[in-house]
Amino acid sequence: MLTPTDQAAQQDQSAERKPKQKEKNAKSYQARKAAAARVAVLEALKEQGPLTGEQTVELAELQPKVAHWQKRKEGWGCQVFGVTVDFGSIGVRRTGVRRR
Secondary structure, X not given: OOOHHHHHHHHXXXXXXXXXXXXXXXXXXXXXXXXXXXXXXXXXXXXXXXOOHHHHHHHHHHHHXXXXXXXXXXXXXXXXXXXXXXXXXXOEEEEEEXXX
């Protein structure tokens, strides 16, 4: 069992970690959005005509990353595992669903 002092020390560490992780996640999300937008622009330019050498290299680098992120994003769906839960008090009955 943790003493109150130990519990407070753990909470302090957690409180420091959360904002840092939140900031890191936000930066990563913005980078993914920017990369996806850049791929869309480069693909539109490619349809209009040939790309320059730098644009071709940039597209070749970004396309697999964006495709991977999109595939992961689509995989965040729910997985049905065949359990029915009766939420009788609110009048809802649904098959159990678990987030991946």
